[in-house]
Amino acid sequence: MTPTPTQDVRGPGGSGGSRGPGRVPAALAALGRGGTATVALLLALIFVVIATQNPSFFEGPPLMSFAKKAAPLVILAIGQYLVIVSGEFDLSVGSLVGAQVVIAARLIDGQEAMTLPVVGLMMLFGLAVGLVNGLVTTLLRVPSIITTLGTMLILFGAVRYWTGGAPTGALSESFRVLGRHGIEGVPLLGELPWALVIALVLAVGAVFLMRSPFGRSLVATGDNDVAAAFSGVRVWRVRTMAFVGSSLTATVAAVLIGGYAGVTAQVGDGLEFTAITAVVLGGVVLGGGRGTVVAAVLGALTLEALFTLFNQLYMPSTIQPSVQGLIIIAAVAYAARRGDLRLPERLRRRPDHPTERSLGTSRR
Amino acid sequence: MTRPPTPLPRNPRWRLGTTGLVYLALVLLLVLSAALVAARGGNLFTTANTVDLLTRSSLLGFLAIGQTLVILCRSLDLSVGYVAALSTVIAATTMAGDPSRVLLGVGATLGAAGLIGLVNGLVVTGLRVNPFIATLGMGLVIKGYLDTNFQGPAGAVPAAFQAFGYTRIGVLPVSTLVMLGVAVAAVLFLRRTRTGYHMYAVGGDAEVARLSGIRSWVPTVTAHVLCSVTAGVAGLLLAARFGTGSATVYSGGYELEAIAAVVLGGTYLLGGRGGVAGTVAGVLILATLDTVFNVLAVDPFVKDVLRGVIVIAAVAVYARRGHPARRVRFPSGGTAPPGPGTGTEPGSTSDPGSGSGAGPGPDPDRGPDHGRGPGSAPQPLGGRR
């Protein structure tokens, strides 16, 4: 099965327009074209409701404030997308974000001079975690849900053991710049948050990455690893790279989250599920081979917009999970409405079965 | 495609093979743990420790047995923790401390749980929502309900029903006996009933199962209903032990632990292969670890680290055992030499995990139309290259 052109449907332009109401017409036009369209429509709908509640939301500062908050999840979703599209799962990102923030606080301990070396170290640590996740999953053949559940537990326990149960130390002001501040004095917007710049760069980078040979191999691997292997893809390497990508994006997200709000004991809790939900909400299929990175980004924005909407509506906090649950189910159901193949599409990876193949290809 | 699927002859054998390995791992773990505890001057098998170990297994056991059925159908249930929490509340508020309302409470709890499972199943099959999202969403819905309506412990469980949580016969807690009973029932259900067979078929290959005339939604919905009901039983057990309903037990992370137990028990995360017997061993392995950590008074954070390492290592060992001397890059590449083949007996090195030990050669037990040539076993979620 050759790499599909799915990635090409929406280019970087899609991601460039992924913020603000300018996307609404495009989304409406794309109505009925599967996951990406659904999530774009949902996002537009949520923004419309927010706009009716709070017309000033789309004036520069509030929107930038939203972007600052949403950027980490967008970045996490990009990383999670790489893993999911290759047919795996990464449950360790929440713990990793938490671990990285705690590591940063402890090692920097308020000293400005330590900032850069520690950020470098965090990147290396992220790389190491990604490699372990990837190699254990590919070479030791442990299902990734178990591998990353394991690393989630290990990181959670180890970092707390190291700091005696609660974070110690403090982040430096310069560490916090990326997550908290931005480029001042931009017309209309006021302050352009660094977090938004980083998220945009990573999103555009990811779109190009997915159009590169590596990206095609990644999708091909998730689509049908046997066929990918036969066509010369070093499946284990590609998947390991995906895990490394996920851990590195989680590290970037940790820098932004730590920068945004400082150190609390609960930082990172539950982010893995939010990230996976974002990716799936974008129509990316668990099991691999399907969906675009732009859709994953839109999924992340949609989730964040939903949280903002709840707040704008003064919805009682306790009801929010219920409404969130209903909306994501409804959105995914809607995306799957003509998904004649939601279940079978995962079977396409069996090359020896003619029926499945035809089912798989008929979708294209 | 008129031939009915015959998963039975194949699956039990496969299951026994892996299950044997899991039980071997359990025995090894018990021996090692006992030695370790003895070296510290203790005894792992005192009444207290044994009861502790078995009690720990009951709760996880209920959750994991149900989860096994769902996973066999190639689905997933992330709502079990929330269902269990809801069940404690329903049970305790319905019983309201009145012994004559115990039956009513049990009925209401299991009924509500079953209903949630039905919705889960229908959303997954009818609306074709990915089970991850469907059940996560259901969990969130239940969480919202609980958070809105319960601000602390609610209701009361009469002493008569608390016996379910505390009585024991010798070292065997009643709850463990019930759990084992449910396990046996589940094994029989999988082996002896049509729907049970079909679960393997659907999990193995829903499309082929459909083409073979199985209404593929029936087994999946059934599995979801049963899974929620066992989660309801887990909630009843919790209510019996707490003496009251506690809405916040959903934060216990039960769903991931149950999934870990199922996979540890050798069930294939993508459905179609595995079984309840292995799951019970997986549950016992996790419970043994917890008990040993407790006896050795391991630091709670180190506990998490060890748990993570051991679970990964254990599953890695199964995966290794399943692929002796093969190039790991293409374990399912189809070019490998024929595996143990049809003569494999439980005792011999059969082929757990990815099941790809066998080459692409036809397997008479299954017939080509079964669509799951061992050489082509898919490994998406748990890919292992």
Place this chain on the structure above:
Amino acid sequence: MRVPRVLLAGAAGLTLMLTACTTDTPTDSVEGAGLTPDQEWFDEAEFEAQLAQRDITPEGPEDQPWLQAIEPEWIDTSEFVHDAPEDATLCFSNASVSNPWRVTGFITMEQQVEALKEEGRIGEFRVSDAADDDNQQISDIQAFVDSGDCDVIIISPSTTATLTPAVETACESGVPVVVFDRGVNTDCMVTFIHPIGGYAFGADAAEFLVEELEPGSTVLALRILPGVDVLEHRWAAAQKIFADSELEVLGHEFTEGDGAKIKDLVSQHLQRGEVDGIWMDAGDGAVAALEAFEDAGQPYPVISGEDELSFMRKWKEEDLTAIAPVYSNFQWRTPILAADMILSGEEVPSEWVLPQEPVRQDQLDEYLERNEAMPSLHYAKFGGEDLPGFPEAWTER
């Protein structure tokens, strides 16, 4: 076929949002969000009792608040006298060390144990940690009972009420039982140790806001989690006091104590209007809330946090109008001391109510000085300054 479905789904989505709107309206009407405390969680008598307890001078040494008790009813413990306390085993079933408050307290407890061990007053100290799992903690307690090795069983329940049967089992074994922090629905234990309580905490915070803010000012409440009764009490008390005041409560939000969530929620409220005061049911993330004001370029609010150092340091740095209500962390010493008293047959209060005094502006410098070396997620009123391990045990952990 497809078009209707599209419409249907769209309609469904809209309905969801509209229902969300409408169900919401009543609570967020002019009077503010739910100002009457929920009947279920508001115990008027208990509320009054706790408020009164704040003004009662406790018995006991003034410089050792962990040994003080408010209106104690002393009971005889001679039946539990241990012949050789230096060999006695203390068993402690801990709910968890999953938040900084519990981490700090547990270190203090361990240091207290070391001190008593050195004096030869107790022997072994066994701990099992249930990682916030009620069921696990029931097993843990059962295991202590079954082991038969414990001379005192100390329990810090993970949830109020759910551990009642387990505590009863422990009592029935004849071993003296000490419960602290959260309670259970039984009085079979020898002593139940706790600070005054959640109502007093919430009231301290709310009264301060009422006092400091002009009538008509707006207050935002930040809460950790729903469904935890000790936290519900804090909020119930605050609701009661706010309802009798001229303040407008903008709403209450659950934050899970996560800084990012707190900062986002506060930022959003600031976008839509002024927030003059912040009421928190625990201090976690108070600094993140304050940073939201900084980033929005707005003046700091009047705020109630907790005696967590990161908040108190910020308070000093920025010269805030603030109060730090306290849920006395030094209570972690008391159970060990109580166990020691029980083993020597001394009288203990049957319900040991410890003092619980907020840190106010005039004591801020003193507490900051005393805790200068401590990490930012440490609690000022941890009460371990006189223990032998001070300060390394808390700083070098």
